[in-house]
Each structure stands twice: as structure tokens, then as C-alpha cells.
Amino acid sequence: MSARAKVKRPGSGRLVVLIPYVWLIAFFLVPFVIVAKISLSQTAMALPPYTPVLDLAAGWDGIKQFASQLSLDSYALLGSDELYLRSYLKSLEVAGVSTALLLAIGYPMAYGIARSPRGLQPLLVMLVVLPFWTSFLIRVYAWINILQRDGLLNDVLLRLHIIDAPLAWLSSDTAIYIGVVYSYLPFMVLPLYASLEKIEPSLLEAAADLGCPRWKAFWTVTFPLSWPGVAAGALLCFIPVTGEFVIPDLLGGSRTLMIGQTLWTEFFSNRDWPVASAIAVALLVLLLIPILLYERLQKRAIGEAP
Amino acid sequence: MQRTSAFNVVSVALGLAFLYLPVAILVIYSFNASRLVTIWGGWSLEWYRELLRDQAIVDATWMSLRIGALSASAATVLGTLAAVALTRRRRFRGRLLFSGMVYAPLVMPEVITGLSLLLLFVASGVDRGFWTVTAAHTTLTMCFVTVIVQSRLIGFDRSLEEAAMDLGCPPLKTFLTVTLPLIAPAVAAGWMLAFSLSLDDLVIASFTTGPGATTLPIRIYSQVRLGVKPEINAICTIMIAVVALATIASSLAAKRGAMRRNREGLGVQV
Numbered sequence: 001m002s003a004r005a006k007v008k009r010p011g012s013g014r015l016v017v018l019i020p021y022v023w024l025i026a027f028f029l030v031p032f033v034i035v036a037k038i039s040l041s042q043t044a045m046a047l048p049p050y051t052p053v054l055d056l057a058a059g060w061d062g063i064k065q066f067a068s069q070l071s072l073d074s075y076a077l078l079g080s081d082e083l084y085l086r087s088y089l090k091s092l093e094v095a096g097v098s099t100a101l102l103l104a105i106g107y108p109m110a111y112g113i114a115r116s117p118r119g120l121q122p123l124l125v126m127l128v129v130l131p132f133w134t135s136f137l138i139r140v141y142a143w144i145n146i147l148q149r150d151g152l153l154n155d156v157l158l159r160l161h162i163i164d165a166p167l168a169w170l171s172s173d174t175a176i177y178i179g180v181v182y183s184y185l186p187f188m189v190l191p192l193y194a195s196l197e198k199i200e201p202s203l204l205e206a207a208a209d210l211g212c213p214r215w216k217a218f219w220t221v222t223f224p225l226s227w228p229g230v231a232a233g234a235l236l237c238f239i240p241v242t243g244e245f246v247i248p249d250l251l252g253g254s255r256t257l258m259i260g261q262t263l264w265t266e267f268f269s270n271r272d273w274p275v276a277s278a279i280a281v282a283l284l285v286l287l288l289i290p291i292l293l294y295e296r297l298q299k300r301a302i303g304e305a306p
Numbered sequence: 307m308q309r310t311s312a313f314n315v316v317s318v319a320l321g322l323a324f325l326y327l328p329v330a331i332l333v334i335y336s337f338n339a340s341r342l343v344t345i346w347g348g349w350s351l352e353w354y355r356e357l358l359r360d361q362a363i364v365d366a367t368w369m370s371l372r373i374g375a376l377s378a379s380a381a382t383v384l385g386t387l388a389a390v391a392l393t394r395r396r397r398f399r400g401r402l403l404f405s406g407m408v409y410a411p412l413v414m415p416e417v418i419t420g421l422s423l424l425l426l427f428v429a430s431g432v433d434r435g436f437w438t439v440t441a442a443h444t445t446l447t448m449c450f451v452t453v454i455v456q457s458r459l460i461g462f463d464r465s466l467e468e469a470a471m472d473l474g475c476p477p478l479k480t481f482l483t484v485t486l487p488l489i490a491p492a493v494a495a496g497w498m499l500a501f502s503l504s505l506d507d508l509v510i511a512s513f514t515t516g517p518g519a520t521t522l523p524i525r526i527y528s529q530v531r532l533g534v535k536p537e538i539n540a541i542c543t544i545m546i547a548v549v550a551l552a553t554i555a556s557s558l559a560a561k562r563g564a565m566r567r568n569r570e571g572l573g574v575q576v
Contacts, residue, residue, distance in 0.1 A: 013477060017398050020388035020448070022409040027445040032420030036431050109321035112314035124318060126557070131325050135506040137523050138542040141530050142328040145335060145539070150342065151333065185325060236413070243415020250530060260417045267421060267513075277425070280418045287415070289335045295409050301460050 028080065039277035040070040050273050074278035083263065087284065091259040094103040094248070095241040098180040099234050102188040105181060106140075106233065110192035114199075125193060132186045135215075140179050140250050147175055147251070175251035180241055183216075195229025196222070228297065235294040239287055259283055327545065328468035336539035338561045353540040363541060366525035373436065373521060377443035378500035384444065385451025385500070386493055386512040390481070393459040394451070419446060420513030426513060432538050434516030440515040450503065451496035459485075491560050498556060502549060 041050040078084045113124045131139065146152045147169040154166040169175055199222060207217040245260035252258070257265070259279065267276040336354075340347030359365060378387055388408055391398070398404075411419060423442045435450075465486070470480045486493070508523040515524065529538055 009449070014398075016387050017391040017404070020384045020391065020408075021400070021404055023384055023445070023448070024404070027423065027426070027441060028407050028411065031426040034425045035422045038425055081484040105321065105324075108313070108317035112316075112318035112321075115311070115314050116318065122348075124322075127322055128325070130550075130553060131329065133502050133553055134329065134546050135502075135523070135542070135549075137506065137508055137526055137530075138332070138545060139329065141538065142332040142525070143544065144530070145332055146328060147555075167307055182324070182328065184319070189321075202487075240415060243417050245417050246527075260415060261465060263417050263421065273425070276421060280421050283415065284418060291410065293323055295406065299405070 022184065035280055038273055039074055039281050040072065041274045041277075042071055042073060051169060074080045074274040075282070077275060078278055078282055084259075085260040087257050087262040088282070090256045091242045091244075091283075092286075094176060094180070094244075095238045096176055098184070098241050099238045100186055101181050102237050103230065103234065104120040106185060106188035106192055107230075109185075110189045110196055110229070113193050115187075121197070125190070126192075128186050128189050136183060137246060139183055140247055141301060143175070143179055143182065143251060144170065147178070170251060171253040173252070179247040179251045180244065183247065184237045184241065187236045191232035191236065192226065195226045195232075199225045199230035217302075232297050235290050239290050239294065242287060243283060258273050332539055333543045336536065337541040338536065338539075340442060341536060353536040354544075356537050357540050357544075360537065362520070363525055363537075365521070366520050366522045367541075369436070369519060370522040373440050373443060373511075373519075374501045374504040376441045377504045378497050380440070380444040381448040382451050382493060382497045383498040385448040385496060386455050386489075388448065388452045389455035389459055390485075393456055408449050408452050411446055412453070412454040414507035416446075416507070420510040423510065434514060438514045438516065439511050439519055439521065442510050443500075443507060446507065446510055447500035447503045450499050451493075454496040454499065455489055455492045458489045461549040462488055494556065495560075498552065501564065506547075 020167070038050055109128070113121060113128070116124060144151070149166050149168060151169065153169055154163070157163045158166065202224075203221050204217055207221055208214070212220070243260045244258060245264055248258045249261055249264075261278045263276050263283070266272045266279060337349050337351070338347055339350035339352060388404075392405060392408065420442070423438075423445070424434075427438050432438060466484055467480055470484045471477070475483070507521075507524065508527050511521045512524055512527075515521065526538060526541065529535060
């Protein structure tokens, strides 16, 4: 009976919105405001290691004093020190090249699955998704076994007499690309498959009946129709790869850091919280365009679904 | 007409081999008696025994399982509520901000989410540890639950809900007795995904953890940085086995549920 009494209240429907809303504001929105605020602070040898600390107890004067001490020093440092600029460019380069590689490998896979017998398709899709359920860290770590100097790849290549001396696969850009492609392949294949699978086979039959060669039918019919999948897959890979930390840290070299690593070092090793926050804000601004694009795609996809 | 060409078969086979070979190698070498990857010293359970003696790994596993179960449960409740809000309430104030906050964590780089949550915990003076990691994981994983449950809510026939409401069933009771059983598989899948994401997370946990709350990925990461160790192969194999079993079990359960629903559906039609 108590349940019914609860329902009679007009507010119960609103709670459905209110509870997750409040959680997201507290743990998603507010933290970003704090990051933005600290990025305007200065490093200090204190706990927490930045000044000024907003003192609301001091009232209006406190706020005024706080505002007067804000500075753009951290951002100036980002612009003037080449280290940071190189990190951003490196991240964009890795994300761009990886996305292209993922498309090149993922598209034939998704196409092959979409063209396989109907009964087999769910199984193949499950086989692509299954590695996603095992730990990300494990999947990256699995490659260290293979790529390290006395690892399996060098062993096999030496035995086949393809190389004479072991090569340094680990700690290189190649290793980063292998790791990224390996970890993000399901993210690319799934949206591609979803859009390829929807294409009516009768369209291709019509093209064939009218004498269109198969490769031309692919470029003029299949590829344009799969465009939403290409865009979704590319964004789904590009955005997180830009901020990737684990893969470059375990597989990459130490010469040029990606921006996620730079942020990590500033925060944990240098304890420079304002600069770390400024890096985060700048990264977010950099990613805002692809993130907004992704959101629009997501909304359109959900709008089309019913 | 579906045409299966050699090119298609080869590209799918190569892709799947690429996905599974490294993990298969890792599993095989966890049973290697030799410490070196390139030398096969015969089958052995040595590294599993070593693992059980490593109290730090055992503690970290237990910590990760507790954080995973708790955060996945919280994320399932919050994520399902958010999915219902987004699909069933077309208009409410701040809907745009709400949907933005639901989808953004899906693609937000983990370093940013981790840093911002840590700064929140520092600013509010909370002691970092078990609860802060749990709250962070809840925030990270609830959006995945929302997306899964939402696709299910969009997919099913609303007339059942409407019939219940027309017959005077209050909204909450309609949700609990009509909607929830229908979306249960998606809710269960959401919990599973949230749980495995939480077990998997290294970056956000590293930012938000405190003394005494070392999770398994943090422990593994600190070991891996020192180089490959057969014990790590062993713990990874155990995690892969658990995930594989859970996935098979849940897909079997889903299949049986679908068959039962089909039968019941036919019964209603007859």
C-alpha cells in the first residue's frame, strides 16, 4: 500500500529525471568548473598545491580578492613551452593515423561480416565484441609479450631468417599504432557493420542488372550509404585515442609524449596542478568539435530508431 | 542475395585472428614453466601458485570486485532512470544539458574525467579511497547503462504500458510490473558492462584512489611497468576466463529468456 501512496504524489515522475540529473551535475559538471578554476590559479608549495583558494567565509571581499589573484600563467606556459605544443600535435597525429588505419582494417571486416550468411552474422559480431569485455590493460599487456626485445615476434623473425638481429619493436610509434588499432577495432567495426547491414541488397542487384561493375557499385552505392557508420566509427576512435594514456605509456617510447601522458606527469610527478588543469581544459577545447559532432550523430541515430 | 567472396572471408578471418592471437599467446604462456617468453619449458601451474602467495594481488582483486559490484549496481539504477527520463519524458527543463552530460562521458578522455573528479574530492575535503573510486566509477559507467537500456526502451511496444495506464495502473507500478520485466535483459547487460568497465579501469582509479584502496589494474600496472612477469600472465588468464564464462552464461540466459517469451507470446496469440 505504501508504494501506491508514493505514486499518488505528483512528484514521482520528476524524480526519474531529478536523481540522475543531480548525480551528473555533482560528479560531472561541478568537477569541470573546478578544473577550469584551478587552471587559472598559481602553483604553490602548499596543500592543496595551488593559490588562491576561494574563501567563501570572507564574503564579498573574499571573492574579490580571489578574482584579483586569478592568472593566465598556466595557459601562457602552455603556449610558450614547446613541450606542450609538441604533445598536442603528437596526440593529434597518433589519433589521425590510427583512425585511418582502423578504417582500413575495420571496413573490410565489417563489410565481410555484413555479406556473410545471415545465420552466421550474430556469431561473428559477438566474436568482434568479445575482446572488448576483457580488460583493456590485459590486451595492451598481451602485446608486450610479443613485441619486447626477447619476445615472440623477434623470435619468429629470427628463426625465419628474415632479420639477423632482434629489432626494437617496443617503445616505438609502431608499437603505439599496433596497440591502438588492436584495442579500438571493435569500436570501429560495430558502427560500420550497423550501417552496412542496413543497405538493401536489392540496390546492388539493381546496379548489377543495369550493367554496373561490382567495384563501381561499391563506390557509388555501398560506400556513400555506409557514410554514417564511417563517421561514427571514426569519431568513436579519434576522440578517446587523442587523450589515451595507457597505450603510449606501456608501448610507446619516451621521446615524444602524448598529451595524456604529459598531463599525468604534470600532475603526479611535478605536482603542478594548475598546469595539469590547463592542459585538460585545452585538450577539452581541442576535442569539443569532434565531441559535439559525435553528439549530433548520436541524437540523429536515436531519433531515427523508432 | 548474399554473396560470400574469398576477399570477404579472408578479411574477416584475418581480423579475428588479429583480435584473438595475442590473447591466446598470453593464455598459453601463463602455463609455461620457463620464465622466458621465447623458451617453452613445458606445462606448469607454477605461476598460479605464485599468484595465490602474493597477498597484494589477492587484496587488490578483492578491492576491485567490491568496487565493481557496488559501482555497477549504483550505475545501473542511475543509468536506467536516465534512460527512462530521456525516452519517456520528451520535454523537461534542462533536457539538452542532461542529454549532453549523459553522452559526454562516453567519449571523454579518461585523464580529464579522472583529474576533474580528483579535484572535486580534494576541494570538498573528502578522504580518498574506496568510496571515491566507487563514486567515480558510477559516474563513468552509468552512461553506458543508459545507452544500452535506452535502445531497449525505444525498441519495444509502448502499447503494453499504455494499456496498463489506461486500466488505472499508477506510473510507478506500471514501470515495475510492465516496463522493468521487458527491459530486464538490457538492465542486466548494462550491469555486466558497468562491472567489467569498473574492473578494467586504471586511469580514473589511479586519480581518485587513496591509501589502502589499490585496485587490481593499479597493481597490475605497477608490475607491468617493471617488465613482463609470468604471474601477470596468470592473473590475466584468470580474468579472461571469468569474463568468458560470464559472457557465455549471460548469452545463454538471454537466449532462454527470448525462447520463453516467444512461447508465451505464441500462447497469447493462440
